[in-house]
Amino acid sequence: MTRKQRRLYFVLLGLVALGAASALILTAISDSLVYFYTPSDLVGKPQPEGRRMRIGGLVQDHSVIRDGKSVTFVVTDLTHGLPVTYAGILPDLFREGQGVVVEGKMGTDGTFLAAEVLAKHDEKYMPKDVADALKKSGQWKEPKAN
Amino acid sequence: MHRYANPARFLRLAKAILPYSSGLAVLLLGSGLWFALVGSPADYQQGDSMRIMYVHVPSAWMGMVCYVAMAVLSAMALIWKHPLADLLARATAPVGAAFTLLCLITGSLWGKPMWGTWWVWDARLTSMLILLFLYLGYMALIDAFDDPERGSKAGAILALVGAVNIPVIKFSVDWWNTLHQPASVVKMGGPAIDPSMLLPLLLMAFGFKAYWVTVLLLRGRAEIAAQKIRVLRLAQVHASSRGE
Amino acid sequence: MESLHALFAMGGYAGYVWPAYGISVVVLIGVLVVSVRQVRCREAELERLQGPRRERRGSPAGAGS
Numbered sequence: 001m002t003r004k005q006r007r008l009y010f011v012l013l014g015l016v017a018l019g020a021a022s023a024l025i026l027t028a029i030s031d032s033l034v035y036f037y038t039p040s041d042l043v044g045k046p047q048p049e050g051r052r053m054r055i056g057g058l059v060q061d062h063s064v065i066r067d068g069k070s071v072t073f074v075v076t077d078l079t080h081g082l083p084v085t086y087a088g089i090l091p092d093l094f095r096e097g098q099g100v101v102v103e104g105k106m107g108t109d110g111t112f113l114a115a116e117v118l119a120k121h122d123e124k125y126m127p128k129d130v131a132d133a134l135k136k137s138g139q140w141k142e143p144k145a146n
Numbered sequence: 147m148h149r150y151a152n153p154a155r156f157l158r159l160a161k162a163i164l165p166y167s168s169g170l171a172v173l174l175l176g177s178g179l180w181f182a183l184v185g186s187p188a189d190y191q192q193g194d195s196m197r198i199m200y201v202h203v204p205s206a207w208m209g210m211v212c213y214v215a216m217a218v219l220s221a222m223a224l225i226w227k228h229p230l231a232d233l234l235a236r237a238t239a240p241v242g243a244a245f246t247l248l249c250l251i252t253g254s255l256w257g258k259p260m261w262g263t264w265w266v267w268d269a270r271l272t273s274m275l276i277l278l279f280l281y282l283g284y285m286a287l288i289d290a291f292d293d294p295e296r297g298s299k300a301g302a303i304l305a306l307v308g309a310v311n312i313p314v315i316k317f318s319v320d321w322w323n324t325l326h327q328p329a330s331v332v333k334m335g336g337p338a339i340d341p342s343m344l345l346p347l348l349l350m351a352f353g354f355k356a357y358w359v360t361v362l363l364l365r366g367r368a369e370i371a372a373q374k375i376r377v378l379r380l381a382q383v384h385a386s387s388r389g390e
Numbered sequence: 391m392e393s394l395h396a397l398f399a400m401g402g403y404a405g406y407v408w409p410a411y412g413i414s415v416v417v418l419i420g421v422l423v424v425s426v427r428q429v430r431c432r433e434a435e436l437e438r439l440q441g442p443r444r445e446r447r448g449s450p451a452g453a454g455s
Contacts, residue, residue, distance in 0.1 A: 035268035091262030125329040126340040127187035194401035201414040252410040364425045371432035
């Protein structure tokens with residue numbers, strides 16, 4: 001084969017090898033690339049005390065209780081819920097039924113002690129009047145849990 | 147393809163296209179800006195902060211498109227030794243870097259009010275930052291050698307190796323749990339974005355594309371001229387050393 | 391005018407929206423200006439180098455393309 005063809009094959013081979021290696025590495029460390037775990041991920045997996053991690057899901061409806069400077073709520077993925085307490089300022093978009101990611105550590109009593117609360121919003125973009133009309137006509141789709 | 151290997155042909159093409167691409171860019175970006183800031187409604191949950199999307203998303207798209215172009219051109223340079231491919235890859239790199247930087251900065255300005263933080267190390271943001279590093283690495287590498295051809299070759303290899311990052315960026319929000327939301331426009335089931343907001347987004351996106359073509363043509367001309375200058379200077383040195 | 395005020399206020403997010411657009415405009419115009427200057431500078435230098443040689447030899451030496 002010509003030199004040009006040989007060059008082409010080498011480059012392609014190199015790229016395929018690189019792609020395969022990257023895929024393998026990514027699957028291997030995929031667990032730590034996850035930005036957050038869901039409450040279901042935690043079920044049955046006892047976490048070492050004091051280990052810092054992030055949990056994501058939806059703020060369970062009617063679960064937000066403000067108590068002086070701190071607030072408690074439940075993060076749910078519609079299968080399992082995790083109670084959380086937080087003593088800081090909640091972001092603008094934090095509300096019940098909305099996506100949320102909490103970072104902190106697991107407390108001794110099964111409650112998650114959040115050091116940081118971030119709001120996660122979905123990929124839908126629409127004007128307020130369209131949203132209102134959808135809600136009124138009963139066609140409003142709730143956000144998914146992740 | 148080898149028809150366009152001739153720089154003179156590229157220069158003629160550039161001359162013909164430039165007025166149209168720049169005119170189109172001005173038109174699309176101008177109307178896009180108006181629709182983005184004035185002629186479209188605020189979002190039901192993000193309010194007016196969502197308008198940042200109209201510069202953030204086109205920047206992200208162009209940062210990725212530019213890199214793919216750079217990778218394809220690098221392959222053409224390495225495999226087919228296409229003489230123009232190297233020059234155009236060099237030309238487009240700084241523009242892609244600028245788009246990517248813009249994407250990160252505008253994203254940060256959008257993330258702070260909406261998420262509650264300027265930055266997170268999730269898969270989407272991290273892979274975009276890696277893209278910026280790849281651009282900067284490429285730009286450093288191509289000028290790191292005395293012989294520009296060796297620099298181009300090294301840069302081409304880096305560009306190709308880094309290309310695996312592009313699907314990672316695109317699918318990061320699907321493959322891993324991220325804070326960044328999933329795709330709104332290019333997804334199964336059609337766009338999840340209201341038409342009144344899709345319009346400014348598309349105007350800005352195509353405006354950014356027309357802008358990129360314009361700048362690429364200009365920088366391509368500059369790279370060709372630089373190449374010719376190098377050759378002429380080399381010839382002059384040889385001529386004078388021969389005592390002409 | 392009320393709508394002009396609304397435009398500047400951006401629903402309370404002015405401190406994020408306007409810097410985002412401002413930086414975008416600055417970067418895009420900046421890259422354009424630098425690129426235009428670079429083309430002009432290089433093509434002018436090429437003219438200079440090619441001018442006297444063209445007179446001497448009748449055509450530029452291949453230019454390596």
